[in-house]
Amino acid sequence: MASHRFKQNSILVANTFAFTMCFMVWTMFGEIGVPIAEQLDLNGTQFGILTAVPILTGSLSRLPLGAMTDRYGGRPVFLGVLIVALPAIWLIQFATQYWQLLALGACIGLVGGNFSVGITYTAKWFEKDRQGLAMGIFGAGNAGAAVTKYIAPTVIIMLGWQSVPNIYAAIMLITILLFWFFTYSDPSHRRSQGTSLRTQLKVLNDPRVWKYCQYYSVVFGGYVGVSLWLTRYYMNEYGLGIQLAAVIATVFVLPSGVIRAFGGWLSDRFGAHTVTWTCMWASLIALFLMSYPTTHYSVQAAGGQGTVEFGFGIPVWLFTAALFVVGIAWGIGKASVFKYLSNEYDENLGLVSGIVGLAGGLGGFLLPIMFGALVDLTGVATTVWMLCFGVTLVSIIWMWWTERRVPILTREEEPTPSATR
DSSP: OOOHHHHHHHHHHHHHHHHHHHHHHHTTHHHHHHHHHHHHTOOHHHHHHHHHHHHHHHHHTHHHHHHHHHHHOHHHHHHHHHHHHHHHHHHGGGOOSHHHHHHHHHHHGGGGGHHHHHHHHHHHTSOHHHHHHHHHHHHGGGGHHHHHHHHHHHHHHHHOTTHHHHHHHHHHHHHHHHHHHHOOOOGGGSOOTTOOHHHHGGGGGOHHHHHHHHHHHHHTHHHHHHHHHHHHHHHHHHOOOHHHHHHHHHHHHHHHHHTHHHHHHHHHHHOHHHHHHHHHHHHHHHHHHHTOOOEEEEEEOGGGOOEEEEEEOOOHHHHHHHHHHHHHHHHHHHHHHHHHHHHHOSTTHHHHHHHHHHHHHHHHHHHHHHHHHHHHHHOOTTHHHHHHHHHHHHHHHHHIIIIIHHHHHHHHHSOOGGGGO
8 A cells, every 4th residue: 555655756746747748749739830831831820820729728628627626536537638639649640731730739739728637636635835846846847848849840850740749649648558557546635526516616706816817827828828939939030940949949948847846835935926926027027128129220420421320139149048037937937826726725726726727828829829910910020029028017017906005005004003092
């Protein structure tokens, strides 16, 4: 009979590995979409839709999957999603038309919904003072997006894009077997069968849930959307090849995924609010720098002696440095937002994590489409970072208004010592 500590560690490792593979598959169109776009002559908006469809289905599935986790437990739900998605992953290699790719992309997107399953499954096995770290370690599976950026471009160059889904299907089959043998179930983690979904959904009346949805749409939705767009951005803006562009993009993707575990530890120690507030400000400053477009100035010289011309643009090294800061900030923020949830919604954590995860995933779905539309409409590549700057600013204002302003008002309303005499 395995000890409780052994089960904790086994589940954490198996969950994290399986989620890493899920994220690898979930973001695969960010890489294979590049040669597909060339093959099918897709514009920026069509490319954005292709990469975003798996994100949409993964996001929409998070709410029902989270509710199912509360009721049936994490292990059967997580495993069921992996098994359902496996055939769709394998069939992508045979798709030859845009609609076929969209349909199969919608099917494989279900693996992204496993986040709300795995985060709840993991948290339920750990004590309160260790949940932030445990959820952070699990969430580091976001680094699966970096795995795709390392593997997929090399496979595309050597074997063609059709080989990527074939290899990923084999990896997913191995993941299913490992998950089956190294995870456990605990009936006490299941919610009462008598609680209806309508009753559970009353949590939507809580304004805090919508606030956390906004936060997560920035730190997670931004992470997913930017991850899908980066390879193409580096290729178009800086003239890099697909392999080099994908490798440089991991400066954002990999640290942002891995550091989530550290973000969980920070949240346990300093609190969810302090960590989230700091992360939002750090990313806002970096995004302001990244938003500056390449600009050329022409100044009329005195006395009509001609013009003086000069220009300014963000070089690739400075852009990448700022991108790294954003990745670190969002990676830590992904953990701190879920620390809010584990503190405040223990009884229905699966459902609430599904709602917040859905909002984050929808951000990841909408951003690539909006990126493509903005670039198609304006022709300015840095408008994508202007958009990210704007949504981050909204979160900072909302956080100040509801979390930092309220303590100030409370202190101002307290009676002075002289008034109480």
